[in-house]
């Protein structure tokens with residue numbers, strides 16, 4: 188068992204807590220910097236994501252073994268304790284003694300070993316006593332979701348649905364790929380992948396769900412443009428947008444490009460798809476992906492969706508706006524710890540983007556609004572405000588999809604997707620139509 192796995196997980200956790208880095212980017216960077224072997228990299232990643240997901244439960248247990256339970260702890264020392272506690276509570280194959288010893292080694296390297304005996308003492312008591320600690324009573328600690336988010340979901344969706352949501356959000360998200368039907372088929376990929384690694388998904392064609400596949404970019408077909416990684420809800424959203432070959436389509440917040448790719452594939456690479464994003468570096472990601480997938484109708488460019496010019500008129504415009512991301516906390520566990528105040532400004536920006544993008548839609552054309560969050564102020568409320576201010580648009584009933592509608596009486600032009608009984612992330616979609624003439 189390599190010490191470097193824990194050290195790498197620690198460096199990445201410190202990066203997330205101190206610099207508010209995105210978990211996937213931070214852990215990839217830390218693993219590359221450490222030059223870990225695949226097995227050690229896998230362990231570093233399991234520990235890193237596990238600690239982020241279970242942080243509130245881990246802190247509850249750790250504090251039972253502090254002489255002063257309310258004591259303020261150095262953030263790195265706390266992360267060292269969390270890493271060891273996570274292994275003891277959740278990783279059956281790692282002996283408790285190994286978890287403690289590795290933590291003490293990490294502590295020896297930090298601040299000239301100042302906290303080594305503290306870490307040793309706390310963790311030895313933890314190893315002896317954690318099985319006797321009663322389960323946390325607090326719903327928030329048990330599900331590792333801050334109370335502010337539980338309150339928000341209870342307010343927006345009601346208590347019973349919030350309870351289902353908490354349970355669903357505590358599971359791991361699966362990895363889905365979208366097969367590029369212009370380059371491959373689900374059958375050809377299934378035969379190229381090792382047996383049992385992928386299975387088709389009933390609700391949509393050209394989707395495979397992966398099991399223990401490791402890095403999907405290393406799978407056969409990836410470099411030839413046979414598929415891209417895309418969550419099931421995101422793929423469902425593209426089926427709602429339903430662009431046709433030959434149409435003009437704009438995706439105004441498009442990077443890294445997952446939806447643009449699927450939309451262009453659904454258009455059979457015929458027509459025009461303008462994919463915009465605010466950031467140059469992210470526009471490059473769209474260009475790189477479109478090139479790999481050989482989707483020549485995609486033109487990617489930098490543009491501010493809230494203010495930018497664009498003379499063209501489009502048949503369909505998608506606004507997949509920046510949002511708080513509360514629907515994807517299974518994939519990006521750090522998002523749940525953001526303070527709700529940090530997303531207070533988002534609805535105003537989202538409405539600005541939607542209103543500005545409305546000008547790009549031709550008469551009779553369609554405007555779609557989507558987020559990967561579960562928060563009415565960023566979802567239904569933005570769409571309601573838009574319709575009040577824009578009588579030239581009307582609700583557009585979304586095509587039926589084979590998933591449960593969770594929200595009673597949700598209007599036909601909006602769809603809130605929740606991970607309950609369905610593999611996809613939490614997403615919201617709305618359809619609007621510019622009236623003719």
Ligand SMILES: C[S@@+](CC[C@H](N)C(=O)[O-])C[C@H]1O[C@@H](n2cnc3c(N)ncnc32)[C@H](O)[C@@H]1O
Nearest residue numbers: 440441442443444445446464465491492507509
């Ligand atoms: C939810 S992500 C889009 C994901 C993308 N549609 C996909 O499926 O891959 C939101 C994107 O909006 C971009 N963004 C943020 N503010 C923007 C603005 N004012 N104008 C254009 N893009 C913006 C971000 O850089 C980010 O790439």
